[in-house]
Amino acid sequence: MFETGLWTRSLPTFAAGTLLAGTGIDLACRRGVGVAQRLADPRRRADLLSTYFLFAYTGTIVPTLPLGLLDQTMNQDVAPLILAVAVVATTLAGALSRPINAIT
Template identity: 95%
Template structure:
């Protein structure tokens, strides 16, 4: 859908940006877990990462404006 809506001269840019964000979204948590695991206990690192993910999700959800669905 995004490919059809994009300007034909910028479709490759859009696709590469999409994949860049998708790969970043999968790599960053893995790197964060590896860094946390090196600095602290192996049982605490995943808990901290999970709490950070939940807090980020809640902050994003609570910052959205509430609109009535019509």
């Protein structure tokens, strides 16, 4: 939806995509924090959670850097599309390579 909003220049679609993506990130982050708290030794929980948030914030920053570089070298419509395809491909590759009996 986010990408569709960019291509069609539709503010409502762009806003809906942003809200949908934000909701997905929030749900994933909440689940990750819950798992980290459950698995962590109570005396080391703060260390584990701070590391979790460090990697989570890094994960939100890193895609922005290539987007900025791509935006400088090509069309502003193509750069986000390339990034979106890369994110989807990485997500699918990670999901497909995940063991069937993974810890949930």
